[in-house]
Amino acid sequence: MQRLDAFMARANTAYYAARDPFANFTTAPEISQVFGELLGLWAAVAWEAMGRPDPVILAEAGPGRGTLMSDALRAVRRVAPRFAGALRLNLIETSPRLRAEQAARLPGASWHDEVAALPGGPLLLIANEFFDVLPIRQCVRRGAGWAERYVEDGRFVEIPCAAPGRDAPDGAVVERCEPALAIAAALGRRLAQAGGAALLIDYGPAASAPGDSLQALRDGRPADPLAAPGCADLTAHVDFQAIAEAARANGAAVLGPVPQGLFLARLGLFQRTDRLARGQPPERAAALIAAARRLAEPDAMGRLFKAIALCHPTLSSLPGFAE
8 A cells, every 4th residue: 555645656657767758648848849949038038137147057857858948949049149158958857768868959968866956056947747747645535534545456545644734625635746845945945045947837726726636648548547557647736826835935936827828928929930930831830820829728728737937036027927
């Protein structure tokens, strides 16, 4: 019998070690090159607001195949060459297979197993769909008490536990992602002390709410999260409110969360896409525009996905978050 977070951690470690994690879904950087370009230029503007520190750590947590950062650096080298010269690229990745793919696209990068291992100094961190795979705990309200979920033989087993710190009606599930809160707290301390910003983009509600959000994808289709551990990608909604509270408690300022569609539109998603589409064959132009709409429209990725920035208190006005 394992507590749910231990089960989820072991299952995802096995899954990412043995399988292509992108066979189940397509992430935003793979949908449109404009996504990575805009985030790279966002980091360049943040660097200017920081006072142009040289060197500065530019890091990505969960860089996948390296697509996002490759697109980001291409835009940075073209538009912000001084930032390109100052940045030191660092990637947080545990998969040897993905590290090899990243190395082919991002020569000169340094790799780390966790955010805490990043070099010191001013930091700009990008994390797209990183927090949703971190393991969660679940507690269920049962009458006047609470029970925590464990996993045994492909089913949940409930063990009485203390109240999780948030009330909920009978039968409701309260989730807590302790690794996410620890990372947010550590980033809050670091950013408050050394300067910089962390841009986190992931999916989930803007405010904490009870609910069971654990889900699994296997062969591109929803699956039972408890069946065949290591054969499916397990994720859960990100608790943006809890992340913001952890970062603020440790000295950082927080901007957002705002819906991804609004954030990208403010950064110029459609203008950049229109420029790319000009002069292209009609089918290619239509595909570029459709990709941008997929990222931004509310019934696609635009509303469920959110952007939030943790930053030094002096960085109160970063692109994409101003009204």
